[in-house]
């Protein structure tokens with residue numbers, strides 16, 4: 001039997017350090033993780049069980065939903081709604097927040113989630129994931145929209161599961177970032193990447209280059225300098241990666257450093273940014289900062305933003321501290 005620490009043991013041991021540890025949070029996290037294991041199973045079987053392809057419906061984002069967008073949303077809701085730990089939920093895939101029916105006990109947490117991140121990759125068998133964010137909520141009340149619209153700095157937990165060659169859970173509760181790998185033989189996440197830290201220096205950027213002409217000047221300046229390589233002002237060559245799955249790009253940066261940009265662009269004035277603050281930018285910003293990196297819009301720290309809506313989009317620039325600080329300076333100089 002391996003001497004690796006199970007997620008269950010890790011959370012129970014870490015929970016002893018928590019100010020208001022009541023065991024409820026441990027149970028809630030266990031439910032979230034169980035839902036992700038069910039999603040991992042569906043994702044890994046793909047067309048064998050006919051879950052690939054479009055659902056033919058559109059979500060609140062104006063995106064054509066994949067079948068798995070809906071299937072994974074349903075798994076998250078069905079696994080969490082009865083637990084008695086939640087006051088409410090919010091999902092990328094539906095417009096309104098999800099209230100807890102009267103016949104279920106209400107709890108003191110709110111969970112926001114992106115049930116399938118990177119879903120444009122699912123039909124071509126590339127890595128996808130599930131992102132979740134946990135807020136504490138006033139107890140015994142029907143949460144208002146304002147209860148959900150807390151700053152990212154108020155999160156009590158954030159995590160994501162990456163359905164890649166191996167299935168990994170990356171988790172923070174404000175005491176650093178830890179990575180767990182799913183042992184398929186026993187169905188348990190095992191601690192494999194304790195105390196993940198992002199190198200402050202990097203030579204690797206991640207951005208969707210096809211939007212270059214739509215970016216603001218500071219971002220064009222930063223990327224153009226990277227492309228000039230060692231003959232240019234940066235005096236070094238850069239590498240580029242773009243998976244188009246936020247979870248995969250973020251995990252790579254956690255693992256070996258890098259800088260990720262999904263900046264403002266003026267392609268569509270109604271959608272100047274791509275990533276959603278509540279269930280993409282905020283949870284990833286919490287994780288990145290807890291691992292020694294930074295996450296900004298270019299103009300302000302993402303975790304300091306007071307959200308205006310559950311599906312609000314924000315520009316995201318995150319990763320290795322020294323590169324993010326340089327990009328912030330370029331925005332200040334503009």
Ligand code: AHG
Nearest residue numbers: 114116117118119120208244245246
């Ligand atoms: P989702 O699949 O949950 O809608 O998120 C997709 C996001 C994010 O995962 C990724 O970084 C970005 O969209 C990719 O955008 P492009 O397809 O424009 O490159």
Ligand code: MN
Nearest residue numbers: 061063092119
């Ligand atoms: Mn989507």
Ligand code: MN
Nearest residue numbers: 114117118280
């Ligand atoms: Mn997403």
Ligand code: MN
Nearest residue numbers: 092114116117
């Ligand atoms: Mn999604």
